[in-house]
Amino acid sequence: MPQAALRLDKVTRSFSQGREVLNVLTGADLAVNPGEIVALVGPSGAGKSTLLQICGLLEKPTAGEVRIGGISCGQLSEDRRTLLRRDHLGFVYQYHHLLPEFSAAENIVVPQMIAGIGRKPALARAAELLAKMGLSERQDHRPGQLSGGEQQRVAICRALANRPKLLLADEPTGNLDPNTAERVFQALLDLVRGEGLAALIATHNPDLARRMDRIVTLREGKVVAA
Template identity: 45%
Template sequence: MLKAVNITRKYGQLEVLKGVDIEIKKGEMVSIVGSSGAGKSTLLHILGTLDKPDSGSIWLNDQSIDQLKGEKLAAFRNLHIGFVFQFHHLLPEFSALENVCIPGWIAGTAKKDVKNRALELLSMLGLSDRAEHKPNQLSGGEQQRVAVARALINQPDIIFADEPTGNLDSTNAKELHKLFGTLRDQFHQTFLIVTHNEELAALSDRTLYMRDGVIVDGV
């Protein structure tokens, strides 16, 4: 489903990625763990088309995505890839519902359909009564669930999550772990997660270990 071959990336003289190969199947939850500076987030951003590799190839559902540029790349990313980041990145002037709707609006889906889908997702995530609240009126755990709903709105092929529990307390982190597991088990959602959280990694189907810009092991 997702395949990358020989991904390299340098920043100046610093080699961050030194030829990474990775393959993820549909409906699989895969975690990448490793010490800070190992290259985990850089790899995630490249696979998610937020950054470009210096060399290597990336395919998502047999579509070569490392060569896409400009509007074609933005449209592909919006429709096929969802993102969940450590700090939520919700727009403060918009309600929870509006934040969830934004990728659907960008995709050009009918506004009524986007709103109905967003309300369904917020309900599924236990946020029906928070739909009209703005981010500063939500707890950290609620904001992260809004971010998950936003990532799901266009029914993406894969969700990339970069330290999704890094800004949450232990209770909210465990709730997010359960949510990811439910989305995988019930909806066959595919995840690639960068995390330092051992409990979240343990829920994954596979854990990949990075060190010094390469994947050194996987279970």
């Protein structure tokens, strides 16, 4: 059996809200295999974003274990968590969060240069990803000169720039009109499949969820098969 790209064992997460304790995750187990694209669904407030933040090493669970590519993350120093995030994980959010003063290509070059990749190969990788997303003509445009769908495509390219092994996406097309969302989502799936990486994608849209390899639901703080 290959090592899971992501594995959660008995993950819990509670928040204190005044005198109350809110138990959002109550023992979530999940494995995402290499190359597998998994849809994460569940009603609003079920804890999808919380789960993704924990998988992305942006938040720590109250208890339980998170493994990324077989690496147990619980005892890692902040520096090691940052490196693991940089080298293994890509993130796409509902809002693109692109750098407004930089071109589409530069937005994809920046994270690569932070990871120590030279400017020339970084530019080549940006051009390759933008071409796959049908955005070659737009590579010198700034985000403000792009449509919402184009901006989100650039954000997807940026997330894949450093060749992560796992993509985490939180409602990646939730901010787009239905037709644009449909096209951008298909482009995202094609790119993720083409690059052979694993993905965990939260969505409220059942049609989009059905296009993934498997659907899991968050119910009462646990992950259950849909």
